[in-house]
Amino acid sequence: MLNLKQKTITGITWSFIDKSANLGVTFIIGIILARLLSPKEFGLVGMLTIFISISNSIVDSGFSQALIRKKSCTEDDFSTVFYFNFLVGLFMFALLATCAPLISRFFNEPLLIPLIRVLSITLIIDSLTIIQRTILTKNINFKLQTKISIIASVLSGGIAVVLAYKNFGVWSLVAQQIANRFFNSLFLWIWNKWRPLSVFSKKSFSELFNFGYKLLIAGIIRDIAQNIYYAIIGKYFSASDLGFYSQAERFNKLPSQDVSSVIQRVTYPVLAEIEDEVKLKLAYQKIIKSTVLITFMLMLGMAAVAEPLIITLIGEKWRKSVIMLQMLSFVGMMYPLHSINLNMLNIKGRSDLFLRLTIIKRLLIVPTIVIGLLWGINVMIAGMIFNSLVSYYLNSYWSGKLIRYPINEQIKDIIPYFLISLVNGTLIFFIGLILPFNYGIKLIIQSASGLFIAVSLLELIRPEVYLEFKKIVLSYFKTTKKKRP
Incomplete structure (x- = not known):
């Protein structure tokens, strides 16, 4: 129990440092951007929140929680989920890019077409990092995640501020999200030594999906519920x-x-x-x-x-x-x-x-x-x-x-x-x-x-x-x- 207590305290400490440091960085950058950009420009990105959020839940499909819950995960488990996440990420990117004109017409905002096509690149990037994060989380290793998150937040925030000063408007917010995902993924792959095997196990997939699919459905419903207000306000106000x-x-x-x-x-x-x-x-x-x-x-x-x-x-x-x-x-x-x-x-x-x-x-x-x-x-x-x-x-x-x-x-x-x-x-x-x-x-x-x-x-x-x-x-x-x- 002592070991468990130490794990909890260490995990919470580093996770809190992670969130606090990121909070400080993103908060300061957010203040600068809010002073440089208009409410409408933030609103345009807000309209896309529900679509990106739901797509991310589909890409994950509840597998990360299933892996964390499983007592002893094999390399086959991790590799199988990795390839599944990546394929679904590609599919959701293509789907959002195709549906961009429909989303634009729904909100009556033509600029949303190029915005969502570019922003949906984050789905592919995120699909490559899910297993890396899951392994670190399962091992309660938040120290490495903290370092990576802070570096990514600083670099992506700096890019966004420069673009905002150069009058790129709403595109500075889009660039910030893409850069943040990219740097997170890059450093996770550099510093976390896990690599996928050339294997896709039907047994692993079936076992994990049996638990994960319910979380997937719940996650989609949750994302719709949490972000539906963005869609309603954007549409009717x-x-x-x-x-x-x-x-x-x-x-x-x-x-x-x-x-x-x-x-x-x-x-x-x-x-x-x-x-x-x-x-x-x-x-x-x-x-x-x-x-x-x-x-x-x-x-x-x-x-x-x-x-x-x-x-x-x-x-x-x-x-x-x-x-x-x-x-x-x-x-x-x-x-x-x-x-x-x-x-x-x-x-x-x-x-x-x-x-x-x-x-x-x-x-x-x-x-x-x-x-x-x-x-x-x-x-x-x-x-x-x-x-x-x-x-x-x-x-x-x-x-x-x-x-x-x-x-x-x-x-x-x-x-x-x-x-x-x-x-x-x-x-x-x-x-x-x-x-x-x-x-x-x-x-x-x-x-x-x-x-x-x-x-x-x-x-x-x-x-x-x-x-x-x-x-x-x-x-x-x-x-x-x-x-x-």
Whole structure:
């Protein structure tokens, strides 16, 4: 169990560094690009998000999760999936290129034809890196992935900024995505020594696909659900409105989905190793508490400073994104909890239940879209908040049944951290209301105050997870200090 704990801490540490470093790089680059480009140009790329996202799910086909879940993978397994991914990547590239005129007519934007034909090149590049990433993830080797991701983000971001300064407009955003995928793939192949064998095993394919195809269907449904709002706003509102929404969503994803991604990437292979049911529940419970402590603080804090954050960083022209970000922060609070609960279904081999839940939850989107078309984007986001709460109930109910961690017990564990975060966020918000300074100074004071209030509340209440995290941090600094000459 000690070895497992070390794996988890190491994995989360490097995965968090990966996400934080990439977050810092992409955030800074995103700010520069948002100041150089218009909301419409961001909206044009946003229109293509749903098509690229669904295509990537089809290219993966659930095989990466199936490989991570499998206890002992063979070289035949990896090679078989590699060739399958590559062939599907070529097919999806050709399909999107062919369908480009139809997509353009749907949004009534002629420029989308060349945009999607060029952007779909990323599908071929990604197909070549899936197995490389899967092997590193299965071995909980996030250190190498971190280095590669940071280098790729810096290089691709630099290319995008130069092109934006040269007035390439929306093409700078497309170039950024292609360059990022290319550099990631290049360095993964250089530094990860795995190479495919000249073999395609029908046995391996059948075994892995039997588990993976349900995740594929669930993944497609999930991608449609997560990105359908981009398509609806782009179709029935305007490219500029979609640009405002996409910027709010980008800020929202920084703490929510990145934390979710870190937790999911690390805990899935780690929890999959635990066979004792009691130990599994305890580990799962601790992950839930740790996640909400971080996520709730960040998201409610972001909602409180949304106005000075948006205006200071990307400018007055993005003001419409403020209210969207404040509302989306409440949706983002639930992302990591969704991921953790759904992870448990996969760990238990219940991809069938994963699929059924995905279908049920996505049906809830229909009324949300309808009210959005009738009353506007902000009302649609309010519907997304309601959907997120219902989805959490469904996810936690079924995952809880599998490990005897019922939803009422999970909510009991979550409530204290929610209340601490709510008090912190409320105080930050009211501090902003009474400050007479400009937005930049207000943002600095609110952020510093929020950190001070959060630590003070945690020191006062002293929850178990916080004390353990504090112990780990202090131990790390003591160890580092001893190593110095």
